[in-house]
Amino acid sequence: MTGPFRYTSPEPPQSATGEVADVYTQLAADFGIRNASTFVVLSASPPLLTATWALMRESLLAGRASRTGKELVAAGVSLANRCPFCATAHAVLLHATGDHRLAETVLRGDEPEDPGERGLLAWGKDMSGPPPFPAHEADEYVGTALAFHFINRVVSSLLSEQMLPGGVEKYRLVRSTAGRSLAATVRRDLTPGTSLPLLGTAGEPPAWAAEGPVGTAYGALRTAAHQGAGLLSTRDAAFVRESVAGWDGVTPLPLSAPLPERADRPGARLALLAARAPYRITDEDVAAWRVPPSTDHCLVHLVAFGAILAVERVEALLRTPAGELS
Structure with a gap:
């Protein structure tokens, strides 16, 4: 396929079978976009x-919490x-909810006028603070945030x-x-x-999210994404884990930060960038690691390994609505 895919060549969605085809069917029905590249790339x-x-x-998408709030x-x-x-x-999807002015305000980088909306946007940017939602909606809001910490990294990388x-x-x-077409x-x-x-x-x-579908889905993603660790040596996998564990969960990776050499440890370099600065991944970074027999399957799993480490680091900093560490 041509289009937005930088380093992979996914099979055309119309030729998909099995659970892949089933996901595309659910995407069309529940998300409104059958061939969303965000998912096709995986x-x-x-x-x-x-x-x-x-x-x-x-x-x-499901649940009872405000869709506008979760989009914020x-x-x-x-x-x-830094995932444009x-x-x-999300601006398009805010248009779909009918919040047209809010959609453009957020995309411009401005603050919403409503204090509640402003608080949700700010919490999405830095999840270490007190959550601005009730405890009974925590699984939906936290699940949404962590889902996009993962998805952002896949998108920016691939x-x-x-x-x-x-x-x-x-x-x-x-x-x-586009938003009105999805309304x-x-x-x-x-x-x-339904997706489980x-x-x-x-x-x-x-x-x-100890009970319910959000927790089940999150547990499944962690298991699937950690499989990518097997593509690295024990030393390199430990290095990436230690680097992400020392991150504050918010601050971008400094341009001066040391990275593994592309020629010597390309897998560690790629996984670390996927975790902490996926927008800095270059053609050279991917080419240095992706040599035969590496495949699209391998590449998405290596990126997913870095991404899930970042997700887990952010998760470790969360506070419950009561203000305690989760």
Whole structure:
């Protein structure tokens, strides 16, 4: 396929079978975009694809918490992670909810006028502070935020910054029109848990979502993404883990920060960048690691390993609505 894919060549969605085809069907029905490149890029690994889709669906799309509120959190995460593709996508989805002025305010980098909306956007940018939502909605808001900490890193690593062909998403009229086309889908009430039968992995649910479909999906994603550690030597996997563990969960990787040499430790370099600065991944970084027999499947798993380490680091800094560490 041509288009937004920088380093992989996914199979055309119309030729998909099995759980991959089932995800595309659910995408069309529940998300309104059958061939969303955010998910197509993961199709080389059905367990990663199904778990990523399940976490996003069960946290952002389904449930009872405000869709506008969750889109604000997702936008805050995407802005903090310097992911223009995802930030624009959330602006489009805010247009779909009918919050047209808010969509453009957020995309410009301005603060919403409403204190509640301002608090949700700010929490998405830095999740170490007190959560601005009630405890009974924590699984949806936290799940949404962590889903996009993962998705942002996949997108920044493997896709171009253009959300639409020709970059036409830069025009407000295009964003608004795209959002209006999704309005009916965005405003539907979805049955929680529908994505879970597609999962190819399982894992322990987190404390912030010990019960329910969000926790199940998150556990599955952690299991699938950690499989990428097997693509690195024990030494390199430990190095990446230690580097991410020492990160504060917010501050971008300094340009002066030492990185593993591309020629000697390309896998460690790529995984670390995927975790802490995916927008800095270059063609040379990928080419240095991706030599035969590495495949699309290997590349998405290596990126996913770095991404899930970053997600877990952010998760470790979370506070519950009561103000205690989760």
